[in-house]
Amino acid sequence: MSIYDTLNKEQREAVAATQGPLLLLAGAGSGKTRVLTHRVAYLIQEMGVPPWNILAITFTNKAAGEMRERVDSLVGAGSSQVWVATFHSTCLRILRRYIDRLGFDNHFTIYDTDDQKSLVRDICRRLQIDTKQMREKEFMGAISSAKDQLISPTEYQLKAMGDFRLGKIASVYLAYQEELKKNNGLDFDDLLMKTVELFKACPEVLEQYQDRFRYIMVDEYQDTNTAQFELIRLLAGERRNLCVVGDDDQSIYRFRGANIRNILDFEKIYPDARVIRLEQNYRSTGHILEAANAVIRNNAGRKEKTLWTSREKGSRVRFRQFENGYEEAEFIAEDIARLVKRGQTAYGECAVLYRTNAQSRLLEESMVTMGLPYRVVGGVNFYARKEIKDILAYLKTVDNGRDDVAVKRILNVPRRGIGDTSLDRLQSFAQARNISFFEALEEADRVPGLGRAGTKIAAFVEQIRVMRTKARIYGIKELIRDVIESIGYAEYLRDQDGDEEETQDRLNNLEELMGKAAVYSQTHEDPTLSEFLEEVALVADIDSLEGESERVLLMTLHSAKGLEFSQVYLAGMEDGLFPGYLSLPSGDSQDMEEERRLAYVGITRAKDQLTLTCARTRMMRGETQRNAVSRFVREIPGELLDSSLPGSYWEPEKEMEREAGEREPVPAYDFRPRAFLRSRATAQENKPFIAQGIGSLNRIAGISKGVGEIRLEALDYGEGDRVNHTKYGEGTVLKIDREPRDYKVTVLFDRAGQKIMYASFAKLKRVP
DNA sequence: GTGCCTGCTCACGGG
């Protein structure tokens, strides 16, 4: 039996269609990664293609990591020579080798969003553009989308003729590119654009890569932008052994230039392309899939396809509406705890997905309160954190002083008494002599008007020199530790944060960075600081999802693409949040369709059970907003839903009557769907709700009781005792309620206020 | 040059 026997007919066809252009329309959960990995294996094992002739491109590091793993385990020996990478890292590797042909130094630095912003700000100041009238963001967005479409500053200028705003953008764009070049920097979009430029300018380089990458596969093709498409088209060249895999229904990156036409028009560009559709879904139960189909059906302009599954119908899609975001979050944590207790699922099988990162906080809090193991994926990019960027800026400066942005960043971190005035003087000195900022620092005694700052600058330069000496002996990890200690960074953080907990978080992040450095040093034969810094530049999140099988995952819908979970919770299903308020007024425009595709992505992540939740009111932009149930929920036919509030969840008129002020505050454990109250307890509705036992709440919420597995152990603390919680610190136990399967403990924390939690999860320690 | 206060803007997503 061969490894290909487990594939269905279409999948096998796709695996064997190795020559010429192939468009693989792969619906959600139809096993596209399986096809891709088997295709790699087939090329190597059956077609005798050397592994290094194969290129598999993905969008995210996560996808690349997963693909790598699966290729490794399927192909075995030689698999490491298959080039599996993201667009950006592929370009990075190419440019590191050849960008000198475009007049850049091969040791260019990568500008992240922060660096971009400060660069744009400098330029606006220089060009005397009032950033109150045109914001930096507007420029950044315009520049980025120009690059996505491979529009050069000069072309932009031509296009902008006669338009004031566009003209401004064009001049900022031009200055921005000049500045980048001067600083030997590239931003993320440049990685793609410059690679295309390189290929067009140097046919011999292109030929070399065409010869190397004889078989190209592109995952998530629906998300490619013009630059990426051009890159692929160039690489595929005359051989055209190009296999693109995508699902137009899952195109969710229009905001960063994804051109859905790339997939819709693939057959126009490659008229002889084979098209294979994968429509059998192996992931979700019937009800979940039907719900997904019902939602996506509302989009116009898609390639028609109907996903089907041979799996059972499964349980219906649950829908719950809550009074506010707290109750929603609490329900989710509570529900997961309950399912795990009953042995119906494991933490690692559950994922909570949301539209905006801002939603993660409440969910996270409820996880902490319930004591559930969880992890937030994404959020603030690890390498974008202040403390990480500070230390990396030191390392960059130690490695070479060429990165002006990095040097400027740390010159006064920690405080050295070198302020803006000195910085400006140094800057103009450097500019006049055409030397780097760090070189200007080294010659600070020749810079006019520095005064007392001069000594401080000399001390800083000396400090860097000492670090450079140490860098020759120390490993990267030791170097990081030494940098942190010698600049007194921990003290600086304590000073800045004022909050010990925050400082500790930051220090922990730095420990993580050291861990990362250690791993790097161990896994590379000849580890260098330069290479480490280069590698780190493109990584979004420090750790992969490996070894996370024991935790509930919290992430945005965008990060969830490509993943699957037994239990999926989609939180915040409200008009105004999801779909976002920006896409609402435009009705059924492109924006709304993209939101709907995102909903489709979310729904199709679920294998066995899908739960949709929303809140009637939610804190947004500092004010409480009332939101209607998301239209995406309403697009799901009622018979697929288990809402335990029949027909009552959508009542816009009633929404209008309700004033925020007329409601009494609700106790923490009132997580019942509010609509239930309305149908059941009309007259009494506004009376404060007195917390009932969880069991009865379950019954109210329409959830049957399961058999408890948890043994009731005696607690070593009682009412009035002082206890310690890992996150909230110390507090006093106010109340302990015995529940059928656990104790419910009410604690008044000194810092965090009153919380209610389950003893078996919260692991409270008695303070002697 | 620094620290504090105020007021403003932004919460949509990633490499």
Next chain:
DNA sequence: GAGCAGGCAC
């Protein structure tokens, strides 16, 4: 609600 930029006092 939070983070940041700008203004102001020391």
